Amino acid sequence: MDTFVTTAIVGTGQANEALPETHTAIDTLAAQLPVEQKERSFLLTAGALAIYKQASSLVSSAQTLPEVAAPETMPACLSRNAQLLIGLFQPPYTILLPEALERLRSSGHRIPDEVLPQCLAYGTTNSEHRSQLAPLLGERGRWLSQFKPTWKWASRYLVDEHATILPAEAETLWQEGTLEQRQEILSRLRTQDPAQARTWLEQVWKQEKADVRATLLTCLESGISDADQDFIEQALNDRGESVRLAAARLLLHIPTSPSVQRLLARADSMLDFKKSSLQNKLLITLPKQIDLDWKNDIAIAKLKQDKLSSEYWFHKAIGRISPQHWESRFDVAPATFIDALNPNEMGKALIVDLIKAAYRHHTSNWYQPLLGWYIQHVLSTSLQPIGKAARELFAALAPADAEEILTPLLEDREKSQHPLLLLPAPWSASFSDKYLTMFKTYITTNPNDHYSFWDSTLLFQLAICLDPSKLDFALEIASTELPEDDTHWSRQRRQNQLHSLATLIHIRKRILTEI
Known part of the structure; x- marks a missing residue:
């Protein structure tokens, strides 16, 4: 064991009177230290020896320095703006962050270098803000993200000034990029050349994992047409359940497909509209028994055996069919059809199904009458929390129309938070x-x-x-x-x-x- 370590362990009081020898030039210096200050002399000699050894050591191999960050294309914002942003990383101030980030993006500025670590750390634990943060990190921020595994999210996004134009390296990113980048490339190509986007996906289909196939398949929703039907129908037989479900959701946008025609036939057998001079009525007839084929026709994707009721599958069917189908089948205006709903529990459940369907199929002429009925018969008479479907449809409605529908609620204190x-x-x-x-x-x-x-x-x-x-x-x-x-x-x-x-x-x- 090293003499100095031994002396430090047993204590200078238990060691020899003389300082340990180093067999270096340090011994000459140590001899000049006062003997009466044994502990101090020992520590000075040990420290000198440590420095002596470090100074004489050689680096075994030089480390390769990482490439420097690419030149910035955007100027940094003012330091005070950056500090204001950092203050928004703590609740309750986080609710102000999206607007601040959007204003910074609109101004054409990026986050300055000195606060990049805080921004990357915040994005790591708050994924809902990553898409807004990523474009503002600049080249230095994306470069910095490679040095910490939890920061790698910053380099997964495709960041450029033209969010709808394919970059020059589009094919390379499609083949070698992150999943997020590949999604973005496929979505952009889909808006420009739907057939080419489908071809790209077909070419890599078999080599992708099931979760990746399901994610990329959803990109075909933009610009979907009958030309996509054969490929999507094939995906219904995929080994991965997530792929089958994604394919089923896409086919809902191709009403002429055999799968959707079977769904419509099942729904038509359960829902009817009876016109009357006194009060129009919606009649619901649920089958007493349903088999797996019946359920598969509504789910579109193949299912395993289940024990869900016919009422569940009725609501599932109504929530999947475009409301325009009922408008055409019964030759009625949306408001007339909706007014025929009975404001009982079944009617309240049915209005939610229709809201989901209207949002899914973008049938905007149904938005106002659906939400008007929902406000009158659900929100005004129930303490139930507002469902996700209603929130999504309000967000899709023109702001002036949404405000008009909600204004009467301001007179009711119990509903004024809606x-x-x-x-x-x-x-x-x-x-x-x-x-x-x-x-x-x-x-x-x-x-x-x-x-x-x-x-x-x-x-x-x-x-x-x-x-x-x-x-x-x-x-x-x-x-x-x-x-x-x-x-x-x-x-x-x-x-x-x-x-x-x-x-x-x-x-x-x-x-x-x-x-």
């Missing part, structure tokens, strides 16, 4: 003003009512929904001090929530003026 869940941001100045007026009346009259309204997620959503011209009005309301004589247990909590809302509004104003 616009925060249903209306995409930002709202119009008119609707923002109406909502803030309702909100001001609410918190200044009886703020202890309607606890659900004070859900932090909903309340803070207000900061991103409002039209920019109404932020000062909102700030005035959020700065309201609740009555001091209010002894309700939640007063302080609600006061804190208002203060947090005011902070969010202040930050959003900074985003709108500084970025």
